[in-house]
Amino acid sequence: MSDLFASAGPSAPLAEQLRPRTLEQVIGQRHLLAPGKPLRLAFDSGKLHSMILWGPPGVGKTTLARLMAQAFDAEYIALSAVFSGVKDIREAIDRAQRNARQFGRHTMLFVDEVHRFNKAQQDAFLPYVEQGVITFIGATTENPSFEVNSALLSRAQVYVLHALSAAELEQLFDQAAAKALPDIDFTDDARALLTGYADGDARRLLNLLEQVRNAAPTHGVRRIDGEFIKQSLARGAHLFDKGGDAFYDQISALHKSVRGSDP
Template sequence: MTGQTPLAVRMRPVSLDEVAGQAHLLKPGSPIVALADPSASKPGTVSVILWGPPGTGKTTLAQAIARSSGRRFVELSAITAGVKDVREVMKEALDQRDLYGQSTILFLDEIHRFTKAQQDALLPGVENGWVILIAATTENPSFSVISPLLSRSLLLTLKPLTDDDLGELIDRAVGDARGLGGAVRLAPEARTGLIQLASGDARRALTALDAAAGVAASEAGDGAGEGSADQDAPIEVAEEHVERAVDRALLRYDRQGDEHYDVISAFIKSIRGSDPDAAVHYLARMIEAGEDARFIARRLVVHAAEDIGLADPRALQIASAAADAVAFIGMPEGRIPLAEATIYLATAPKSPATIQAIDQAISDVRAGRMGPVPLHLRDAHYAGAKRLGHGKGYRYPHDSPLGVVKQQYLPDALAGRRYYEPRPLGGEREIGERLDKIRRIVEGG
């Protein structure tokens, strides 16, 4: 049923026309299309770096370009290739160009695994046009690719495949002779389950389909006998076949539907409610469903400022560090800093005083409750400012041993207005005690 070669490999597009998704990169005249078009008046020659999650078509695009363009195609893996391998490819590419007039496409998978020295070895070939480099990476090239190589290449970002894209791939694999050739019939629930499990990853979708078809075929073979149904009839792949094939139940999670909002809501409310176990559970559900890790990280940063604030100032630092780590290392390793930040935020003291302060201040401004800036606080550094009274009477706080002086800072219309009211929790307990003393001095109380 599935053959020796994996279904994902057998179904790899042979031209750009078969590529599912990435429409933003495949518009007429785009760099990718120009590279693949041998009949173009000015065939593309620019090197590109393809950045995107696993299974979005980086290798597929590179091979489709090579097949369509008729160029010589060489593939290296950053896991196994060294500087010597790169230099040999460059020499061969130069020879091919000079002797036969044939250009070479060098596809380098996982370029982020190359050291600086290895990436430096690519520069002469890219700069002099000996090769057209198509490099693939799942990690942010700004951190993983050297600047000289970045500046000589075009950075193209691939997006996770949509559910429609995945559905198209699955349907094609079921019917295409390169795939399952119509030997199976996919139940609607199984098709939906495969799309959910794939989470934007074409390779994962086709691998799961291949395995599910194998499970269904095995069961059909076990049940075959005298009086059995037509042996040539397609075997039905049901939802339970998909579940058994991937060894886990289908996740009931739609990244564009209600479940998306329900789970992220439960995640944030569990952190706000100081329940790290529930928070980690919802984090796991989002990760397993293929939720964008950057989206999760952004919610953690917002929560740290909104619900914790100055009750624990480190919360925002840790959430921001987790967001940076996710951008730097990607997934699946990014799950670790996300979990660390989630647990820290869930166990941190909570206070909404910061968001309440800024929201109340904005409310006053929008309602027109402002008043002019007091004269003694106005800028006095330009010609004529003193004549207008700007800065007159301003008291410099550092002239006081306490670093605080009696002085009005709010406009007259808002004198005495309170926006920030720290709570007696965590770090805000100390802030509140200090602020009471400061306010008594500033206001002369």
């Protein structure tokens, strides 16, 4: 199997460059990944099983799926339910069957936003999960009890992932700043604004740091304070999804961060 993490070159987004390559590098989800906890036991046992990863955006669902495929030396096929249809599902299953028949290799099929598939599309996976052709891993931000078919749900273990805590976001901030922004000095209020605005979402924090890096002065001492952050975010209107609820969530998080950082 090719290295699932090899493509994150210097031109890749910061969130992709800093994606954890090992289980030990994952920040958060200790209730699942600490020694003796459910997902850690699955890794340690060497037994891969179908599962649904349920949690908000930016908490590591895709990363965990990739790490599992790597740990179990499984062929990794990823689909997005937003952009995929019946043809894509059929092609993925055909590829999994060829992997087993020609190479004796098991396939892990990861479906992001699985709740976007309708009942017929979700049902299409069932016989291949039952036959062991694929190990199915679905990621969703919605309650799977309502959004995933009961037949598929009965064949998969549900794991709930949590938004990152303030301390975990601080840890991620320190790691990202040291690796990707070593020549930028962040004041305490700048850190508070960025981690507050991230609101438990690791990917959002890394995207914000990338925006700050691009907006920072290119010469001299690059000291970033809270005022610079506010101005950068105000200019970076493209970050907001104005077509959905995420826009209002992001604006609310920004306002709370600004209020919390002001004396």
